[in-house]
Amino acid sequence: MTSTTLRPYSAVFRARFQLLLQYRAAAFAGFATQCWWGTIRVMVFTAFLSGPVASPMTLRETMDYIWLGQALLMMLPWSADPELSRMVRSGDVAYERLRPLETYSYWYARAIARRTATPLLRAIPMVLMASVLLPSLGLAKWGLSAPAGFGAAAMFALSLVFVVALAGAFSTMLDLLVVASLSERGVNIIVAPLSIVFSGSLIPLPLLPDWLQPLMRNQPFAGLLDTPLRIYSGHLAGWAALFAIARQAFWAAALIGLGRAIEGRVMRRLQTQGG
Amino acid sequence: MSRPLIVVDRLSKSFRVAERKSGALNALAGLVRRRYREVHALEEVSFTLAEGELLGLIGPNGAGKSTTIKILCGILEPTSGRCIVNGLVPWRDRVRHVARIGAVFGQRTQLWWDLPVIESFDLLRDIYRVPSDRYRATRDELIARLELSSVLDTPVRQLSLGQRMRCEIAASLLHEPQVLFLDEPTIGLDAVAKLAVRDFVKRLNNTRGVTVILTTHDMHDIEALTERVIVIGKGSVLADGTLAGLRRGALAERRLRVHFSGEPAAIEIPGTTVRERDGRSIELAFDPRAISAHRLIAQVAAAFDVEDVHIEEPPIEEVIARFYAQHAVEA
Numbered sequence: 001m002t003s004t005t006l007r008p009y010s011a012v013f014r015a016r017f018q019l020l021l022q023y024r025a026a027a028f029a030g031f032a033t034q035c036w037w038g039t040i041r042v043m044v045f046t047a048f049l050s051g052p053v054a055s056p057m058t059l060r061e062t063m064d065y066i067w068l069g070q071a072l073l074m075m076l077p078w079s080a081d082p083e084l085s086r087m088v089r090s091g092d093v094a095y096e097r098l099r100p101l102e103t104y105s106y107w108y109a110r111a112i113a114r115r116t117a118t119p120l121l122r123a124i125p126m127v128l129m130a131s132v133l134l135p136s137l138g139l140a141k142w143g144l145s146a147p148a149g150f151g152a153a154a155m156f157a158l159s160l161v162f163v164v165a166l167a168g169a170f171s172t173m174l175d176l177l178v179v180a181s182l183s184e185r186g187v188n189i190i191v192a193p194l195s196i197v198f199s200g201s202l203i204p205l206p207l208l209p210d211w212l213q214p215l216m217r218n219q220p221f222a223g224l225l226d227t228p229l230r231i232y233s234g235h236l237a238g239w240a241a242l243f244a245i246a247r248q249a250f251w252a253a254a255l256i257g258l259g260r261a262i263e264g265r266v267m268r269r270l271q272t273q274g275g
Numbered sequence: 276m277s278r279p280l281i282v283v284d285r286l287s288k289s290f291r292v293a294e295r296k297s298g299a300l301n302a303l304a305g306l307v308r309r310r311y312r313e314v315h316a317l318e319e320v321s322f323t324l325a326e327g328e329l330l331g332l333i334g335p336n337g338a339g340k341s342t343t344i345k346i347l348c349g350i351l352e353p354t355s356g357r358c359i360v361n362g363l364v365p366w367r368d369r370v371r372h373v374a375r376i377g378a379v380f381g382q383r384t385q386l387w388w389d390l391p392v393i394e395s396f397d398l399l400r401d402i403y404r405v406p407s408d409r410y411r412a413t414r415d416e417l418i419a420r421l422e423l424s425s426v427l428d429t430p431v432r433q434l435s436l437g438q439r440m441r442c443e444i445a446a447s448l449l450h451e452p453q454v455l456f457l458d459e460p461t462i463g464l465d466a467v468a469k470l471a472v473r474d475f476v477k478r479l480n481n482t483r484g485v486t487v488i489l490t491t492h493d494m495h496d497i498e499a500l501t502e503r504v505i506v507i508g509k510g511s512v513l514a515d516g517t518l519a520g521l522r523r524g525a526l527a528e529r530r531l532r533v534h535f536s537g538e539p540a541a542i543e544i545p546g547t548t549v550r551e552r553d554g555r556s557i558e559l560a561f562d563p564r565a566i567s568a569h570r571l572i573a574q575v576a577a578a579f580d581v582e583d584v585h586i587e588e589p590p591i592e593e594v595i596a597r598f599y600a601q602h603a604v605e606a
Contacts, residue, residue, distance in 0.1 A: 004404060011401030019389055092383050097350045099402055100374035268352060 008101055009109040016110050020117035027121035030074070034126060038070040042142050045204075056206045057235060060145060064233040065204045067130035067144040069225055074119040075163055076199055076224055077170035078192040081107075081114060084175050085184035093179060094270060104172065104263045108256070111171035112164055148234025155241050159228040162248035166223050169255035170195070176259060180266045200226035206235065220255065223248035280454065280486055281324040281347065286356035287510075288317040288342055316342040317353070318510040324488070326453075329480045331501035332490040335599055339510040340490040344458050347488070348378050361453060374403060377447035381459035384439065385446055386431040392442050393427040396449060403450035410449065417445040421475060437468030444475065455479070457489045461496055473499045494591040506598065513602050518591070525598035526589050529568065531559045533575055534583040544574055555582075 042063065049059045057065070084107070087093040099106065127144065134143030147153040174191060178184045196202050198221035205216045205226045216222060227244045230236040236244055291311045317339045324330055332340050345351040346358060349365035349372045358365060363372045379385075386395040400410045418424055421441040426434060434442065440460060447455060457476065461469045477500055479485050491497060497504060497518060504521060506514040514521055531547075535555045542549060542557060546566040551558040561571055568586055575581060 007404060008402040011398055015387070015390065015394065015398050019387075022389075090383075094345065094350045095378075095380065095383055095385060097369065098348060098373050098378055098385065100370050100404075101402060102370065 008099075009105050012101075012106060013109040013113045016113035017117045020114060021121060023118075024121070027118070031122050031125050034070045034073060034122065035129060038066055038126075038130070041066050046142065057204060059141075061230075061233040061235045062204060062207075063142055064144055065200070065229045065235075067126065068229050068232055069201055069204075071123040071126035071130070072119055072160075072163070072225060072228070073201060074122055075115050075167050076195045076201060077111075077115070077167050077174055078195045079188045080174040080178040080184045080191075081110065081171065082184075084110075085178055088178055088182060088184065097267070097270075103267060104256075104260050107175050108168050108172045108259075111175065112168035115164055115167040115171060145233075147232050148237070152231055152234050152237065152241075155245065156228050156232045159231050159241075159245050159248065162245060162252060163224055163228055165252040166220070166248055166255070169252050169259060170220075170224070173255055173259050176262060176266050179270055180262075195221055195224065198222065199224040200229065204229075206230070217244075218247070220251035223251050278326065279323040280326040280328075280361055281322075281488075282357070282359045283320060283322050283343075283347070284357040285319045285321055286317055286343070286346060286353050286358055287315070287319055288339075288346065288351065288353045290314045290316060315510050317346075319356070320507070320510070320512055322505055322512060322515055324486065326486055327480070327484040328503060329476075329487045329501050330489065331497040331504045332488060332507060333492070333494075333497060333504060333595065334507035334513075336492075338507045340507055341458055342510075343507065344378075344456050344488065344490060348376060348456055349373055374450065375452055376454045376456065377450070377452035378456040379440075379443045379447045379458065379460050381440070381457075381462040384431065384443065386439070386442060388432050389430055391428045391430055392423065392434070395431065395442075395446060399446055399449050405450050409451075413449055413451055414445075417448055420478075421445050421471075436463050437465060437471075440464060440468065440472060441475075444472065448479075452485070454486045454488070457487060457491075459491055460489070461491060461493050469493070469496070476500060494595055498591055506595075508599065508602050514598070521598060522588065522591075522594050525601060526594045527562060527564065528560045528589060529563050530587050530589065531561060531568065531571060531575070532585040532587065533557050533559070533579075533581055536580045536582045539579050542575075542579075544571065547571065 045062050045066065046059065049055050049057075049062060055062075084093065087096065096103065096106070130144035131146075134140065147156055174187055177187045181187060198205075198216070198219055200222065205222060206213075208216055216226075223244075227236070227248055231241045231244070290313070292314050293309050294312050320339070320343060332343065334340050342351065346353050347360060347365055349369040352366040360372060361375060363375075365372045386392065387398065390398070396414055399405075400407075400414075405413070418427070421444065423438075423441060423445060426438050426442065429438075431439065431442070444457075444460065455476075460476075461472055464472065473496060476487060476489070480487050480500075487500075489496065489500060502517060504514070504516065504518050505512055506521070514524070530550065533556065535557070538555055539557070542559075544559070544566075547559045547561040549557060550560045559571070559575075561568075572584055575584070
């Protein structure tokens with residue numbers, strides 16, 4: 001692809017990214033909620049892991065998992081794009097087709113803007129809070145520690161890139177489902193619990209029962225949160241980490257392929273009426 | 276007449292609309308088995324349009340105007356029929372097609388609600404891949420012509436309707452399209468804003484040769500702008516021609532308003548009917564084919580003490596309303 005091919009899509013991404021960075025009040029409210037929620041989970045898992053149990057994750061790894069998970073929470077595709085949902089309800093969505101753009105890529109560009117700008121605003125204060133403020137209060141045990149090493153940090157960064165790719169693919173799929181069902185309600189009701197549970201945002205996936213582990217490792221939601229969080233703390237390292245990143249890439253590619261395949265059909269069904 | 280730019284050939288479009296009778300039981304039944312009703316939005320609509328024409332598309336609500344425009348824009352796929360715009364089938368070659376057209380939908384916005392106007396314009400430049408120097412020239416001209424310089428930094432949501440509509444029109448022209456679709460561009464605008472929009476569209480068509488298809492319910496738009504009118508009703512083309520032709524066919528009568536110096540006695544002139552009588556003034560309707568205006572005035576003047584006379588045509592709204600009634604397509 002040449003740069004002129006990508007120009008419209010990168011412009012859409014930039015415009016949306018910059019716009020979403022303006023929503024500071026929402027980010028602050030979200031940050032406060034997530035601190036509260038993170039604290040509760042820290043207390044629950046500390047109690048859970050401090051007994052004489054053989055846990056698949058250490059307390060240290062679990063704390064990193066929780067705080068980083070809170071920081072990156074908004075990367076989860078747990079609802080369809082509200083702007084697009086509004087357009088579907090009002091019928092304006094048909095006019096998205098007036099742009100000389102391939103609709104899937106257009107919406108994908110918007111989706112990754114949303115999945116990067118919104119988390120960015122919240123991740124920075126959250127990381128500062130958990131890795132600087134908590135230790136300075138003498139609560140380092142319950143805070144976020146440094147990555148497990150240089151290799152872990154590098155693979156974590158790489159894994160985050162695929163989180164964005166995967167979250168964008170999920171989000172665009174949600175957008176298409178909203179268009180297909182002409183309402184965002186059903187889609188959001190189904191996808192929110194799925195993405196919260198299966199990404200590890202509620203309970204770290206390694207702490208789920210053993211018999212569930214093969215399923216948990218291989219399902220696509222794990223690549224949204226669980227994979228980078230475990231790489232960060234060293235719970236996943238070496239080839240296992242690289243393999244997990246490859247799995248993220250696989251799911252991203254699969255979902256993008258699926259999304260492109262259903263796009264044509266969804267659009268053909270899209271028939272706004274009235275007027 | 277130049278080559279046809281737009282060919283629409285027996286275009287039909289039907290929708291399937293889910294329906295149910297009122298009541299809880301029927302709602303439950305609807306869960307099990309949906310009943311669908313076919314709605315024929317368009318039935319065999321055909322017309323051609325030459326490059327540089329300015330066409331007015333009128334018809335009552337629900338007649339199929341917007342459906343026609345949406346198909347021509349490539350947003351909607353027809354159920355059957357053929358349509359070619361500028362050598363392309365709009366819905367099949369959508370991306371290439373929409374790059375060469377502009378569209379304004381009066382009831383929608385294509386600008387980004389939260390972005391300042393100028394940023395919306397810049398984003399459109401990238402979306403349509405307009406070269407920078409070309410873009411600057413077009414943009415500056417549009418800003419000057421539509422007097423937008425004072426609103427460029429305002430977010431779209433804070434614009435008045437008149438300002439927004441001028442911005443929408445500018446936005447639809449930044450990539451210099453050959454065809455412009457205007458779907459109710461003057462809806463809700465005040466008199467000044469309407470005149471500004473009309474004036475601009477007229478000029479665009481005259482000087483740039485941009486082909487324009489306009490739908491509207493405001494017959495003054497049609498009178499001011501278009502040579503050719505297509506009337507759509509119940510999904511079919513009812514008339515295709517000039518406004519004058521439509522007038523002749525639907526309501527050929529003319530009206531003579533006479534002011535008398537005194538209160539006149541009963542007036543009876545063959546071939547005329549009294550439409551209105553108000554003290555010393557009266558309005559007669561007459562058919563110019565039956566009695567010429569000249570003879571009618573002479574007759575009136577001979578019989579009464581006339582102060583002033585005034586001939587007018589029925590207002591265009593009335594002509595159109597009559598036309599709809601004749602074709603039984605009232606909304």
